[in-house]
Amino acid sequence: MELDSLYQEVILDHYKRPQNKSLASNPTIQVHHVNTSCGDEVTLNLHFKGERVENITWDAVGCSISQASHSVMSELLKGKSAEEALSLVEEFQRMLQSKGSDLGNEEHLQDGVAFAGVSKFPARVKCALLGWMAFKDALQQSITKAN
Numbered sequence: 001m002e003l004d005s006l007y008q009e010v011i012l013d014h015y016k017r018p019q020n021k022s023l024a025s026n027p028t029i030q031v032h033h034v035n036t037s038c039g040d041e042v043t044l045n046l047h048f049k050g051e052r053v054e055n056i057t058w059d060a061v062g063c064s065i066s067q068a069s070h071s072v073m074s075e076l077l078k079g080k081s082a083e084e085a086l087s088l089v090e091e092f093q094r095m096l097q098s099k100g101s102d103l104g105n106e107e108h109l110q111d112g113v114a115f116a117g118v119s120k121f122p123a124r125v126k127c128a129l130l131g132w133m134a135f136k137d138a139l140q141q142s143i144t145k146a147n
């Protein structure tokens with residue numbers, strides 16, 4: 001696959017120096033998600049407090065796209081309110097499912113826009129979305145648990 005070289009660099013950088021890749025103890029919710037089409041697996045610990053995403057930590061095996069995406073997701077969503085975080089997940093998902101027509105809003109998605117090119121490669125879309133879907137699942141379970 002060919003991605004814009006600048007974007008490729010952002011992805012490679014997150015893959016080599018992943019953010020928040022070390023599971024913090026006593027999470028509000030832990031989830032484990034698998035992308036069977038590629039063999040990617042992620043375990044995500046979410047610390048949720050006072051309607052805010054206090055911490056996101058993860059551990060994973062899988063391809064560079066998936067691991068870089070977990071890193072970007074954890075960096076972007078940490079500290080956000082539940083509402084902000086969900087809206088960003090939806091924005092990222094829309095971009096990934098746009099087949100290349102939605103390049104993403106860098107102001108909102110920051111390093112996440114580096115994955116815009118992945119949307120042209122249907123086989124890799126699930127790799128990029130895995131961690132974000134795991135987060136969404138963990139967030140929804142945390143909200144249910146808190147209420």
Ligand code: ZN
Pocket residue numbers: 035038039040062063064065066127
């Ligand atoms: Zn993958």
